[in-house]
Amino acid sequence: MSSSSVDGALLRLENDVAQWLSNSRLERVTWPTFIFREVAALGPNPDSRPVFTQPTVAIQAGPPGGPVRIRWDLADAEALVDEFLPQATISITPDVYARTDFFLRTMMVVVLLFAMRRRGRFHVHAAALQSPEGEGWLLAGSSGGGKSTTTALLAREGWRVSTEDIAFIEPALEGAVGVRGFRTRLALRPGGASLLQIDAGLALADRGKIGLWPEELGASWIPVIVPTVIMFTSVGNDRTVVERLSSMDAMRGLVQWSMWVLFETIGATEHLRLLSGLSAQTRAYRVQLGRDVFDRPALLQDAVA
């Protein structure tokens, strides 16, 4: 039984986390164990390992070992992910309750990524889709690099969507590498939504975006794809430019977008092996997305055929 200073707030937060995981459609048996406790304030940080900062979180992980420590900076919260097991203890202060959506999206997602490593599932910051012909595509790149807009565009063309940007690589049949998607709403910036002529969807006011489930775009969700194409996307101007990359360039790109491989010894060998397998089984491209792709979505498929 949880207890919180704000009546029922901790229980509601736990329910929100469970709902978030349920919506993701990750197999329930793989869900990590999250233990929440409310604290009045976080104590001083006893961890002397180097701090890696990301927007909203500070992470301490890796040699010489111990739990992964993740601190949130939008309100005081700290997660300790067990060194070996897929479980985390998360200390939160009451300020977190007013920012649950942010907490899920910017803190819990990082906790999840480290916990899932202990399940042999390794995160890649990428969208994952499957064409109507059954070809798996991975779109990797930074936020604002066109992943969500391209995913929405292809979703409307009958592609199946696995994830917009939280992909986990795992072994698949016959030595291949599969990608399991964490289902979330596609979060479209106003510019992307305008190009797609989308004016419906949930207003994600705190992010200035519009959120749509793949099904709202006429697509269906698919749990796992086996990629044969990787695109490292960025947003260009009028004309889409596609450049073929070598397997080694693909590997460099994947390490960049799966950077947790550099953080911890646990799982690192398997993570590296899967990234290498993914690089070897795919054709990789650097793609600068232009406006022309909105007039002719098949342009991307034609460019990599």
Next chain:
Amino acid sequence: MTEQRYRLHPDLRLTALADEGVLLHLGERKYFSVNDTGLSMLEALRQPRTLDELVHELLESYDATEADARESAQAFLDRCLRASVIVPDAPEP
């Protein structure tokens, strides 16, 4: 006096891709790639090796003179030591 042996740094992870090598240094959070010769030397260095042993293994795999192989192996060891990719192997107590 025995010759110095070297081995991969314990925080290093190594895999092959398209006849090249991909290295991750978890302590340094760095990524490296090496060519096929470097990959074969690093594979050998999973076990402690002396310079002479590395030269011998290079001569078995590549068509080179001993002088060239020694120069290549020495230069490679120096680069790897500077990057903390390998470490001197401590003798057994």
